[in-house]
Structures are given as structure tokens and as C-alpha cells.
Amino acid sequence: MFWSKKYKLKKEKKENEEKLRKLQGREVRxxxxxxxxxxxxxxxxxxxxxxxxDDIFSVICNDKIIFSSPISEVYGSDLMSLDGIILNYKDETTGKDVEIMVYYKYYRKV
Incomplete structure (x- = not known):
């Protein structure tokens, strides 16, 4: 009974990591x-x-790292338009939840 909730959380975390790993190399607008x-x-x-x-998720814009965090501590949820992703993480210094929106470049598939 109690193990099912723990199993569900592990499965959710694994699916989130897989989703974030698929973004490797994706260009950001x-x-x-x-x-x-x-x-x-x-x-x-x-x-x-x-x-x-090395399991560090980073967003690099204009040769400057604007976001970097271990992939296990970041939760990503897609925008409804699928044009980007919302990254949620807890800031270690302030202890507050932070949201960063990343919008992808659009390339028309031919």
C-alpha cells in the first residue's frame, strides 16, 4: 500500500529525467x-x-551559462503550445522555488 506511492514517485522522476535528456542540443530562442x-x-x-x-542540465545563451543544475533536481513541464518548457527548481541559497521558461527555436520540418 505504501510502496505504491514511493514507486509512483520514482517512476515520475525517471520519466522527467528522460524528457529533459531528450532536450540535449535543442536550440533556444x-x-x-x-x-x-x-x-x-x-x-x-x-x-x-x-x-x-555529466548529469548537469545547462542552458547556455550567448556563450554564457544562464542556468545550471543537476538533472535530478530540475523538474520540467512542457508549455501547452509545445514551443518550450518550464524548468522548476529550488534555489539553494534562498530556499525558494524558481521558474525559468525556455522557448525553443522553431524550424519547419520539410
Missing amino acids: YASKRDEITYVETVIGKNGVINIV
């Missing part, structure tokens, strides 16, 4: 950070790429 009080988004980077090296 821009990334923004949402303020938790006013819900205003501010752009923190443009023209970049998503990179995963």
Missing part, C-alpha cells in the same frame, strides 16, 4: 525568469542551446 510575487517575466538570455554534461 530565449529564456525568461518569472517573478514569484508579480508573475512578470524578464528575459535572461537569447540565442542559445540546451546542454547536458
